Amino acid sequence: MIGRTISPSEATDFQFCQKFWYNRRHLCMIPQKIGYKELAAMMGQTVGWMYDLHIRQEPFDGIEYFTTNLEAQLACGRQYDYNGVEEYVPKVKQLILNHFKSLCESEPRWLGDGKIIASEPVMAMWGNSRQDLVIELPSGKGMVVDIKCKLKADSPKFATSRDIDLNGNQAQMYPLAWNSLNLPLKIKVMRFVYLQDGREPIIEDTIINIKRTERWLQAYHNVVGQINILEAHPESMANRITENPYHITPWGYPCEYLNYCMQGENPQGALGEFIQIQRVRT
């Protein structure tokens, strides 16, 4: 592989819209506003971190971890969005505790007789991407478990996000990344555990489809090649990327760069709506 390595999620950004990838991954523009989506992402990250330390039998304080992350975001110049986001933060802290408890209590359902052999393994050749858990099943086959923390039970977007999880390329790209490491354990199943407040977790499996993964692997390498060619000529990159013509995310929301792009990428718009945080390249 030439150039830098790229994670499946970065490749997916590029496939959704090259300009989206350019804005987020090259210009490193992230929305100034912290909304429910960002809180949900931080909550999921926190619960995954807690569970990782829990199985390593190391001490952890999830609320402190979440609070520190949130304060670091605010210190970068980000602000809460208007519609009750700040007031919702205590609820998120309670949800973190509830989800972690639910994850532990439901272990017999989602782990069964399986054995956890890796937690948050970092795959350097795949842009340092991580999987939540890798499990060896009694059959000797492997399974990836992806933990999803929901802000609300019965969210109207749940059906859409479930379909994206089960049928989208990321469900298969992460097992594909693991399988490319030539380890004896081969991933055959991707399991999603949806944690919902006040409800039993929903567990959904998708079987890894060899033909699909071969196709995605080819598409992934095409994307890696395109990104590395673009990055070799940064001065002309902005003129060589394409746009998604609809500007709507797969979840049905307007793209976060909608105003900026539709207003001709006015630098004033960028200053007003986004902050820039340089990422460490791999």
Ligand code: SF4
């Ligand atoms: S608004 Fe449209 S063109 Fe701009 S980044 Fe989003 S999807 Fe791409």
